[in-house]
Every structure is written in C-alpha cells, then in structure tokens.
Amino acid sequence: MHNKTIAELSQGLSAGEYSSTELTQDFLRRISTLDKKYNSFITLTPEQALAAAELADQSRAAGNAGAFAGIPMAHKDIFCTNGIKTTCASKILDNFIAPYDATVVEKFKLAGAVCLGKTNMDEFAMGSSNETSFYGPVRNPWDTDCVPGGSSGGSAAAVAARLAPGATATDTGGSIRQPAALCGVTGLKPTYGRVSRWGMIAFASSLDQAGPIAQTAEDCAMMLNVMAGFDVKDSTSIDRAVPDYSQDLNNSLEGLRIGLPKEFFTDGLDPAIAQCLQAAVREYEKLGATVTEISLPHSDLSVPVYYVIAPAECSSNLSRFDAVRYGYRCDDPQDLEDLYKRSRGEGFGREVKRRILVGTYALSEGYFDAYYLKAQKLRRLIKEDFVKAYDEVDVIMGPTSPSTTFKLGEKTTDPVSMYLADIFTISTNLAGLPGMSVPCGFVDNKPVGLHVIGNYFDEARLLNVAHRYQQVTDWHQQTPEGI
Amino acid sequence: MTIERTDVQNAAHLARIAIDENSIDEFTQDLANILALVDQMQAVNTDNIEPMAHPTDAVQRLRPDQVTEVNQREHFQALAPATENGLYLVPKVIE
DSSP, X not given: OTTOOHHHHHHHHHTTSSOHHHHHHHHHHHHHHHHHHHOOEXXXXXXXXXXXXXXXXXXXXXXXXXXXXXXXXXEEXXXXXXXXXOOTTOGGGTTOBOSSOOHHHHHHHHTTOEEEEEEOOSGXXXXXXXXXXXXXXXXXXXXXXXXXXXXXXXXXHHHHXXXXXXXXXXXXXXXXXXXXXXXXXXXXXXXXXSBOOXXXXXXXXXXXXXXXXXXXXXXXXXXXXXXXXXXXXXXXXXXXXXOOTXXXXXXXXXXXXXXXXXXXXXXXXXXXXXXXXXXXXXXXXXXXXXXXXXXXXXXXXXXXXXXXXXXXXXXXXXXXXXXXXXXXXXXXXXXXXXXXXXXXXXXXXXXXXHHHHHHHHHHSTTTHIIIIIXXXXXXXXXXXXXXXXXXXXXXXXXXXXXXXXXXXXXXXTOHHHHHGGGTTTHHHHHHTOOEEEEEEEEETTEEEEEEEEEOTTOHHHHHHHHHHHHXXXXXXXXXXXXX | OOXXXXXXXXXXXXXXXXXXXXXXXXXXXXXXXXXXXXXXXXXXXXXXXXXXXXXXXXXXXXXXXXOOOOOOHHHHHTTSSOEETTEEOOSOOOO
16 A cells, blocks of 8 residues: 555545555554664654544545545654644754644644654755754665755655655755655645745745655645645735646646756766756657757856855744743753853754854844845846746756765765755745656666746646656656565 | 854854854854855846845735734743743843
8 A cells, every 4th residue: 555646545545445544554554664764754643643544534434525534644843733742853842842733734634634743854954965853864765875865855755665655845945856856756846935834943934835745746736735825824925826736737738838947957967867857858848848948047146145045044033942932951051141052052953053153144244235135136136037937938847956865974074065965956946936856767776856847836837747747657656675 | 255263153152052162163164165155146246136035025914903812821831941920931130
C-alpha cells in the first residue's frame, strides 16, 4: 500500500479495499522500522493519528467523507499543531507545545486527513541540506551518505521513502522545490499569499509560502485544494477565488509556450543535468508545446538580494524568541539582558545566529540604504524580468538545483557555497511567483528535478503541465532501492 | 565594505545574542564572506527604482476595531518558563 499515491489511496478507501485505520497502522509501522535510517520525523503522533483514522473510517461509512478523509500525511515541524510539540527544529523551541493549530493544519483536519507526525527540517527553515536541525540531519533515501536538501528535507525524504504519501512543506528560497528535486519527488510552491501563513513559524515574511510535497502532481493538486484560500488571520493572504486544482490536470498542452532562460543554461550547468532537462523539454515538444529562449537579465542578482532581504526579515521575526513567554530559557539569568542574550545564544544554532547577525547588520544605522533598500529595488527589477517574460511565454523551465544531492558535511563549513544551492529557485520567491519541481531523470542514480515557474496564481496550469509530463514519463514512480 | 570584530559584537548586542569570545573571529569571517556575495548588488544602478516590499504590492487590509479574540491567558502562560499571579517573571529590572 505504501507505494500508492494519495489519489489511489483515496479511491481504495472509497472502494472499501482497506480502512484508514489499516493504512495508518501500515505507515506508522514503516516509520518505526525505517526512519532510524533517515531521521525524517522529529515527532510522531500515533495516538492522534489512529483516532483521526477511526473518525475518518466512520465518516466514510456514513457516506459523508471528502477526498482527503483518512489519508495519512505529515506536517513540516514549522506548522503549529495544537497540543503537539512544534520545534522548527530548534533547541529554543524544544519544549514548545503549540497552543493552537496553524490554518494549514486546521484545514487538513477539517478535510479528515490523518497526521502521522511532524517532519524534520533545517532550523527555522534556514538551510539547503537539512543539516542545521537541532535533531540531527535527515538522510536522503536515494543515498544515505547524502543530504535530502532543505529546508523541507524531512518532508521530501518521508515521501521519497514512502513513509507518508504526502507532506506539507514551506519555501522561502527553494525549501520545497530543492529537497523535492534532490529526493525525486514532486513539490509545489504556490504564489505568495495563496496559502495562509497563520501558525507557520515565520522566517522571512515577504517570501515564506507553504505548499505540498507528494509523489505526483495529481497528489499535489489534491493537497493544494485543501491548503489554498483566503485567511483573515494572515494579513498577507490574498482574497481570491480558489479553483479546483484537480480539474485541469488533463488539459492538452498543445500550443503551450515554454520559455527557457538563457541565464539558466550556461556552461556552468552540470552537463548531465542539462541533458535530463533537454530530454524533458523534448517530451513537452512531443506533447505540443513550443519552446523559445528568453532572458531574465537580473537573475544573477537573486542570491545577493535574497541574502539581504531574508536575513533582515529573519532578524526581525526571530526577535520574538525572548525566553519570557515560551521556549528555552538559560539557567540562572543575572539580569534581563543576560536572560535574552544567553537564552538566544544557547537556543539558536550557528546558521540561525549567522543570519540574524547579517540581518541585524544590514538593518543597522548607516547600512540600511546600502543593503536593505538597495535589495528591495533590485527585487523589483527581478520581478519585472518575469513580468516581461510572461508576455511571451506561459511557463518558464530550468533546473531546480545546480547539482544532484551532495554528501553530508560537504558544504557545512562554507555558508556561501550552501547558499548557491538555491540559485535557480530564489528568484521565484523574490517575485512571489509559483514554482514546481518535477522529477525528470537521474545522474548516477541521484534524482534530478525540472523546475517549472508559472505566472501569478497559475498553479492550475503548473499542475497540468507537470501532470501531463508524468503521464508520459515514470521518473516520479521510481523508488530508492529497498523501498 | 569591510567588517570588523567590533561590527559583529555590535550586531550581536543589538540582536541580544551572546556569542562566546572564541567564535567571534569565525562569525566575522562568515559575515565578511556573505557580505562579499551581497556586494554584487552595488554594481547595478538602481536610481529611480521604487523599492519593492511585497511581491504583489499589496497593502495592509483594515478591519473594524472590534474585539475578536477571547482571553486565553492561562492557556498561553502554561508554556512560559516562569509566571506568578498571571504575570510573566523575569529577573528584577527596577531596584
């Protein structure tokens, strides 16, 4: 059962082939035997899961269950879950039992989903390898000496190892798409404001967005149907009708205009990855798409701009961790300043401190104009490049990640080399556009992701574009050895 | 722009983060590398470009000034490191 997609499991539950209780027990058993190898979960919630499964079985029997009722899944540990430990993979929240549900969590509960547990991640979503977690790194199911990507490494690895058919994730600079690519699964970052951020622990508020990771685009559509929508509790949530994302999956791609930015296909791109992408583009041509070269002239500035804006916003957001209202407090504080400084110094990991310091520096007196204001201006140029490109094309394609998965420890000593892991995904966040990563091949048995970027609120088209590709390829169906 | 040990110490103070003496050099080097990456921005002329604070240039929504939340003080204070009589406790601030 564990290799089935959410869509298949939903049909199986409807047909009475198995109950949600059986499914849930199966996934819980898999996690307890296999996750020692991957460390993809921080917290397991078997009791709550089995209770939710029983409820779902009852509502299925009563004939009033929706498509998601009884489907096991997992939440990234960045989403607050009422009564359940919510850590953001940080020591500073190791003792934090969230007193409420995030809107995303509430929506999945209302849909009857069964939460198996909370997935591991980079601390406060800051990282591209899942190595900054207080709970230890996640290992990539394709090669356990390698990273799963990050920050949603636990969600991506759990889906790749078939420990859950789907998991929620968040993406500030690539944190859904890059781990999806490195683990050979499908991930979607929606348009900024499409999914509520309420109860999702903030990293960089003008960039953060939640989305699904699953085996297929069809499953991502089912998950986005649950997640998307206006939320009065999130001031940046956008009040706009939500389409049925499953409805247009099978639309023809005849006449689809694909843009390939010349800046993404330079000599610097790994030739083996470039080959996978070219093969994917040929599949799209067979499906009736036309391909043109486009230019995103400011894309080389996206990493520098991001590493001002994201740390600046993080330094402000993370000031809430003050050791007064909740979270870790140091022993025997001498005075209030000592309480703040030592609690935060001991509670935050190295990368989080690094980013808070960069952000604080960039926002401090005398540097604001040169860093933050400059970055905000360049952010507009980056966005305008995309707006111009979408006059000519419907979707933009490129690599999700400049490399396949890399060895644990390979980039931890050099923050800047780690930051470049998100070189192709960051501009999407800066512009606020939706983007997907779709499995499109392997290099040395390591998965490669195709990055598909859409226009604002064009998630249905992205899912359609990904789904049609998955109808004619089987990259997304391949599993690591032994899974 | 070059960054010195004192810049790191100053930022750490502003951010209220204790950093032990022997890791200041390492943080200084890390920050210098990150700022060197960031300094690529300075090569582009951005005169007359409006800074962008929000991806879709949205503005803050307003709502009627009405109480919408119920008081959950006990529920929230159950999470606090130290409380007394409904108050959060911190080391003495005023002598």
